[in-house]
Amino acid sequence: MLSLRIKLTLYYLAILSATLFFFAIAVYTYVSRSLLIPIDESLTYQIAKIERIIELGPGGVEPGMGNENAEKLLEVRPHAVQIIDEVWQVRDEEYVSPDDHLEVDRDKLSQLAVGETRYDTEKTQNGDLLRVVTLRAKDPDGSGSYFIRLGYSLKSFQNTTRRTLILLVIAIPLALLLGSYGGLLLANQALRPVGRMTRAAEHIAAGDLSERVPEPARMDELGRLAATFNDMISRLQAAFERQRQFTSDASHELRTPLAVMRGDIEITLRRERSAEEYKRALTSNLEEIMRLSRLVEDLLTLARGDTGRIELRCEPVDLNDLCRRMTEYITPLADQRDQTLIYEPPPGAVTAPVRVSADVLRVKQLLLNLLDNAIKYTPLRGRVALRLRTEDKVAIITVADTGRGIPTEDLPHIFERFFRRSAKTADRTAAGFGLGLSIVKWIVDSHGGRIEAKSEVGKGTEFIVRLPLLDSGAPPSVSDGSTERRGGALRPV
Numbered sequence: 001m002l003s004l005r006i007k008l009t010l011y012y013l014a015i016l017s018a019t020l021f022f023f024a025i026a027v028y029t030y031v032s033r034s035l036l037i038p039i040d041e042s043l044t045y046q047i048a049k050i051e052r053i054i055e056l057g058p059g060g061v062e063p064g065m066g067n068e069n070a071e072k073l074l075e076v077r078p079h080a081v082q083i084i085d086e087v088w089q090v091r092d093e094e095y096v097s098p099d100d101h102l103e104v105d106r107d108k109l110s111q112l113a114v115g116e117t118r119y120d121t122e123k124t125q126n127g128d129l130l131r132v133v134t135l136r137a138k139d140p141d142g143s144g145s146y147f148i149r150l151g152y153s154l155k156s157f158q159n160t161t162r163r164t165l166i167l168l169v170i171a172i173p174l175a176l177l178l179g180s181y182g183g184l185l186l187a188n189q190a191l192r193p194v195g196r197m198t199r200a201a202e203h204i205a206a207g208d209l210s211e212r213v214p215e216p217a218r219m220d221e222l223g224r225l226a227a228t229f230n231d232m233i234s235r236l237q238a239a240f241e242r243q244r245q246f247t248s249d250a251s252h253e254l255r256t257p258l259a260v261m262r263g264d265i266e267i268t269l270r271r272e273r274s275a276e277e278y279k280r281a282l283t284s285n286l287e288e289i290m291r292l293s294r295l296v297e298d299l300l301t302l303a304r305g306d307t308g309r310i311e312l313r314c315e316p317v318d319l320n321d322l323c324r325r326m327t328e329y330i331t332p333l334a335d336q337r338d339q340t341l342i343y344e345p346p347p348g349a350v351t352a353p354v355r356v357s358a359d360v361l362r363v364k365q366l367l368l369n370l371l372d373n374a375i376k377y378t379p380l381r382g383r384v385a386l387r388l389r390t391e392d393k394v395a396i397i398t399v400a401d402t403g404r405g406i407p408t409e410d411l412p413h414i415f416e417r418f419f420r421r422s423a424k425t426a427d428r429t430a431a432g433f434g435l436g437l438s439i440v441k442w443i444v445d446s447h448g449g450r451i452e453a454k455s456e457v458g459k460g461t462e463f464i465v466r467l468p469l470l471d472s473g474a475p476p477s478v479s480d481g482s483t484e485r486r487g488g489a490l491r492p493v
Contacts, residue, residue: 004191406455
């Protein structure tokens with residue numbers, strides 16, 4: 001199996017070979033034609049002079065004839081001159097050497113029309129080439145025609161073309177050899193970052209997610225590939241770390257109620273108990289079971305949300321009415337802690353409801369989680385406020401409390417699963433698994449909204465949820481009075 005660098009070198013060599021081959025043909029053709037053109041022009045000029053002399057008769061020369069053209073043409077000396085009459089008889093001929101003799105080819109000559117010139121390359125008896133120019137001229141008395149033929153030896157032409165061919169035969173393989181070596185160097189240079197990426201991927205496959213690909217100084221295609229690869233590995237590493245942390249936290253949260261239940265059962269079974277003691281033990285176990293059930297339900301919700309397997313049944317929802325009802329529903333929990341819970345509706349909400357396209361059950365869960373979280377972390381006789389307003393085609397839900405606040409270092413992590421506030425600000429009486437805000441963020445994200453938190457230690461915390469209004473964009477497609485939308489995956493902030 002050939003490596004990629006060998007394949008690239010072979011492709012490069014094939015393209016270079018084809019290019020040089022066509023270049024050699026073009027050069028050879030150009031040189032040949034460039035050498036023949038002045039020979040043909042000179043022979044044609046001399047045939048015209050001979051024809052003119054024959055027309056004027058012996059000793060007749062037209063005044064000034066040929067002076068202008070002679071200055072423009074490099075006149076060559078013919079090696080063969082032949083005049084043939086109309087019945088194919090040679091009337092006059094002259095040769096530099098017997099080898100330059102011109103054979104009379106009646107078929108070729110008969111094809112010429114009067115006044116037509118023909119150019120041929122013929123081989124002499126000794127194998128040399130002659131450039132032959134033939135003109136069929138009209139007799140001076142107009143009774144017939146005759147042929148004038150001039151031949152010029154192409155020895156110098158053959159020598160020049162042969163040297164050109166030898167030069168090309170030597171130069172092209174040398175160019176191919178240098179090109180293949182250069183192509184291999186270029187392929188090695190270009191694929192060196194790929195080799196580093198391969199080695200890094202091998203280390204990563206072995207379990208070392210801290211490995212990164214060295215990024216080249218220039219951000220070309222390979223540089224962007226290396227940066228993208230490193231970004232992908234960073235995301236994978238963060239995902240594995242979150243999964244590892246999630247497994248550890250989930251195991252810890254499940255272990256605590258199981259240990260409590262096991263302890264209660266073991267103590268109860270050590271000796272006979274009264275009905276009241278058995279009832280108390282069963283009640284304690286039931287409370288732990290309910291706690292475990294809530295934990296499992298929250299984990300199942302997050303797991304389904306991550307895989308997009310929760311279908312949101314969206315319909316027009318009046319947030320004003322929903323916020324009012326949720327405030328009334330959770331008010332008894334605030335009363336138990338002697339807290340003030342208020343709802344501030346938007347101005348004109350009665351005549352202009354704040355409508356969004358949402359899954360009403362999930363929005364209820366969102367509001368209850370935020371309100372329950374605010375009540376949980378607000379001290380006795382504190383204050384919790386739920387506000388609703390609209391701004392730029394967006395519904396804004398705000399839940400603010402007067403609790404102890406969240407430290408700055410904890411604020412970026414509050415939407416992570418099983419995250420607990422720092423011990424210096426957390427209320428020890430608050431119970432929970434640290435999944436409520438993670439579920440809230442998933443609900444907001446799956447509805448196309450945004451959530452953010454502002455907090456100041458000692459003064460309180462404010463959660464701001466933004467959801468698009470129903471008329472702020474294209475209405476959702478309706479099917480049987482409702483719409484369905486897959487829940488988006490939860491992404492910790």
